[in-house]
Amino acid sequence: MKSELYQMQAEVCKAIAHPTRIEILQLLRDGERCVCEIFPAMKIEQPNVSRHLSVLKKAGILSSRKDGLKVIYMVNDQRIYEVLDLVTDMLKGQLDSRQSALKSVVG
Amino acid sequence: MKSELYQMQAEVCKAIAHPTRIEILQLLRDGERCVCEIFPAMKIEQPNVSRHLSVLKKAGILSSRKDGLKVIYMVNDQRIYEVLDLVTDMLKGQLDSRQSALKSVVG
DNA sequence: ATAATATATGCATAAATAGGTATATAGTGA
DNA sequence: TCACTATATACCTATTTATGCATATATTAT
Structure with missing residues (x-):
């Protein structure tokens, strides 16, 4: 059914429908970054960035991998x-x- | 400032971040339609369609014109x-x- | 084991969004 | 003017989303 597709399209759009998340995507434009690089580059608290990152990840837009203490995010x-x-x-x-x-x- | 752009981008994305609004856009894909053609084509109440149409219009995605009693919407x-x-x-x-x-x- | 660092999550709350039902508005025709 | 049709808006309520602050978790180093 088409409505399934509309639902999925809407979820991707919702994920990018926030200025903070768009800014995060711009920061990732030229390569992967860890959280510790992302949140000081924007005037926003670390827990807030983590949650926005998880929204983007859940929507399938980002992936992450661990590198020691750091978690590195990248665009899929x-x-x-x-x-x-x-x-x-x-x-x-x-x-x-x-x-x-x-x-x-x-x- | 970039953040103004992110805000505006987010608003456009938010406007299309709903399955009903995506379906409306698909109905308008091959030409303008009045509300009376749109809402019977979807199983949804007329006031609800009107509200979704106004969200898309406010985001600059749709325009409308009146034709007698009817209001005709089109993609910008x-x-x-x-x-x-x-x-x-x-x-x-x-x-x-x-x-x-x-x-x-x-x- | 302990401390330190990087990241994620819980909780509380405020604000935004969505949808139903009723009603208002605008245009048309008798 | 009055009734009728098409569309928009108001009001209420439920749900979702966003954020601050505190805290938990995981990894590394001492």
Whole structure:
């Protein structure tokens, strides 16, 4: 049934639907990082980062492995960045059409 | 500041992070539709559809125009379908890697 | 064994989201 | 004006989500 797919798509989207989690993904853009590198790079508490990381992991977007005391997180599928970049492009497009709408009125 | 962008990206993602709203977008895939066509096609109450439509509209994903009594909704930017299709592909990829992981164990 | 470090989890709470039912609003036609 | 249709909104409630603070767990080093 299609509704199963919609449910799964919604879960992936929900996982990335938070500014903190998007920022985490950007930090992981050029390679894996441990929690101890991630949370000082953002002004946010460590337990909070851990929970956001686990949301992304549960959605299948991240994986983790242990390296001594550290836990290192990495992106499973680079296409998540295509998704985020597409959304950015759409937002730019919204600005552009507002701008042309404005121009056609104000001149 | 980047955090403004993350916030805006998150809002778009949140808007599509619901199975009902994804289904609505699929119904609009091949053209605009009025509410009276949308809600009978899904087993859901009319006020509920109206609310989901307004979420998508507020996020800039849909627009609407009136045609007599009817309100007709349409997609602003077809790239929203590229986003949804990418997510579907990622989900397929998750299945594939689970399958090969399983094969490497079970044979 | 003990201490120290890195990470995750429990608990409490505030805020956001979703859906049902009823009702309001807007447009149309008699 | 009045009734009718299509859509949106209000209100209530249940559920989910987010976060701070405290604490638990796991690993390493002394």
